[in-house]
Amino acid sequence: MKCEEIAELLPDYLQGRLALDQASLVEEHVRGCVPCGEEAALWQKLALLPEEQPGPAVRSRFKAMLESYEEGRWEKASLSQERKKGPALWGLGNLLQSPAAGVVWACIFLVCGFFIGRHSDQASTSTTELTAMHEELTNMRQSVALSMLKQQSASQRLEGVSWSTRMTGPDPKVLDALLHTLRYDNSVDVRLASLDALSRYGSRPEVRRGLIEALPGQQSPLVQVALIDLLVDLHDPNAVQQFKRFQQDPKVDPTVRKRADWGIQQLS
Amino acid sequence: MTNSMSDEELMSQVRNGIGEMLGVLFERYHVPLFNFYLRLTGDRPMSEDLVQEVFFRILKYRHSYRTDTGFRAWMYQIARNVRFDHLRKRRPETSWEPSMSPAVEPADTAQQSQESALLHQALLHLGEDKREVLILSRFQDLKYDEIAQLLGCEVGTVKTRVHRALQDLRQIFQLLEGGKSLPRKSSEGTDRWPNPESLQ
Numbered sequence: 001m002k003c004e005e006i007a008e009l010l011p012d013y014l015q016g017r018l019a020l021d022q023a024s025l026v027e028e029h030v031r032g033c034v035p036c037g038e039e040a041a042l043w044q045k046l047a048l049l050p051e052e053q054p055g056p057a058v059r060s061r062f063k064a065m066l067e068s069y070e071e072g073r074w075e076k077a078s079l080s081q082e083r084k085k086g087p088a089l090w091g092l093g094n095l096l097q098s099p100a101a102g103v104v105w106a107c108i109f110l111v112c113g114f115f116i117g118r119h120s121d122q123a124s125t126s127t128t129e130l131t132a133m134h135e136e137l138t139n140m141r142q143s144v145a146l147s148m149l150k151q152q153s154a155s156q157r158l159e160g161v162s163w164s165t166r167m168t169g170p171d172p173k174v175l176d177a178l179l180h181t182l183r184y185d186n187s188v189d190v191r192l193a194s195l196d197a198l199s200r201y202g203s204r205p206e207v208r209r210g211l212i213e214a215l216p217g218q219q220s221p222l223v224q225v226a227l228i229d230l231l232v233d234l235h236d237p238n239a240v241q242q243f244k245r246f247q248q249d250p251k252v253d254p255t256v257r258k259r260a261d262w263g264i265q266q267l268s
Numbered sequence: 269m270t271n272s273m274s275d276e277e278l279m280s281q282v283r284n285g286i287g288e289m290l291g292v293l294f295e296r297y298h299v300p301l302f303n304f305y306l307r308l309t310g311d312r313p314m315s316e317d318l319v320q321e322v323f324f325r326i327l328k329y330r331h332s333y334r335t336d337t338g339f340r341a342w343m344y345q346i347a348r349n350v351r352f353d354h355l356r357k358r359r360p361e362t363s364w365e366p367s368m369s370p371a372v373e374p375a376d377t378a379q380q381s382q383e384s385a386l387l388h389q390a391l392l393h394l395g396e397d398k399r400e401v402l403i404l405s406r407f408q409d410l411k412y413d414e415i416a417q418l419l420g421c422e423v424g425t426v427k428t429r430v431h432r433a434l435q436d437l438r439q440i441f442q443l444l445e446g447g448k449s450l451p452r453k454s455s456e457g458t459d460r461w462p463n464p465e466s467l468q
């Protein structure tokens with residue numbers, strides 16, 4: 001048989017899907033033909049490539065996602081019960097911000113998209129669907145970030161911080177959770193990571209306010225210096241007052257006092 | 269009990285709202301999916317992210333799963349879409365993750381035989397469309413007709429591409445074995461993701 005004829009059979013031969021008589025024809029050719037033989041050998045050699053294992057974060061993120069999915073359903077159920085008990089408890093603002101509402105909005109968009117699409121061109125339908133899909137995914141990411149920030153292990157909380165940065169515009173709940181982490185997490189690494197994540201949203205006044213409020217409670221010189229640097233980068237003059245407190249407090253690490261001094265000069 | 273259930277049965281349960289069944293599917297497929305992305309891109313942190321995204325979408329779009337569809341083909345369809353979307357929206361300034369993640373290269377490179385290391389390199393130098401079809405048929409255990417369905421092309425096209433992929437791989441492998449250095453293909457972004465219609 002010629003190479004061209006073998007070429008048609010070779011892929012099936014390699015996956016072991018040829019009948020015996022055809023397989024033996026290919027085998028015979030492969031033994032006598034160097035290029036075809038090498039190709040068949042390469043297919044076998046590919047088995048040498050080891051199967052890699054993903055890092056443990058993949059599993060913990062998956063678990064967090066599943067938990068938030070289960071919690072989401074629970075929230076929906078409790079939401080309807082709460083509303084039966086007393087609608088006043090549920091302000092419109094809360095309702096609009098809840099993840100469940102996100103899904104409802106997504107559905108409304110989808111339905112609207114459907115009707116608009118029937119009367120206009122098809123492109124607008126797909127744009128609406130894409131928006132709804134994007135919104136749903138954003139909601140899920142927020143749930144995962146929030147869920148992971150509450151985990152026991154520091155590495156999982158770090159992952160939670162990392163997840164929060166994957167959103168183009170995190171909702172206020174995620175920003176609150178990050179600010180809370182910055183103030184109260186007992187791991188310096190997690191606090192630094194949350195500071196790094198928050199630096200992306202430094203243009204928001206509520207974030208800058210949160211950063212300044214986080215300054216007095218910080219014990220670690222590393223976090224104190226990073227906070228001073230960020231607030232200087234953000235040119236927030238409201239930080240000066242707190243910098244002065246650092247500067248005058250003898251209990252504060254000398255490096256931090258020096259940094260605060262530098263920060264005051266930069267912002268004055 | 270759940271271990272004896274087929275993928276399709278498990279997915280039907282997920283579809284009916286029993287989210288925990290997704291855990292069994294995760295155990296079955298997160299490593300193959302991770303290796304699918306890793307072999308395709310050579311980028312470990314990104315591969316981990318994409319695996320996560322696949323399971324997100326399986327859960328979010330569970331209602332679109334049709335019980336008469338093979339689960340694996342459906343899952344790999346999602347996996348391709350996830351990567352396609354990732355390539356489309358990726359912006360260099362948003363790549364914050366690597367600093368928090370382990371190194372990109374496989375951890376056991378030092379222990380790998382030279383041949384296997386060369387093979388890994390050769391695979392990353394293959395054209396993306398050929399690399400994908402080779403990975404799907406060799407490692408992901410998909411039949412050619414399943415791959416054809418996935419890529420939206422004829423079975424014959426898939427087989428031809430597998431054969432051409434092997435031909436190219438052989439040449440690249442020989443060049444690398446002979447000590448010739450090839451410019452390493454960028455793991456992402458430089459190749460445009462092939463349009464299924466252009467595969468014919």
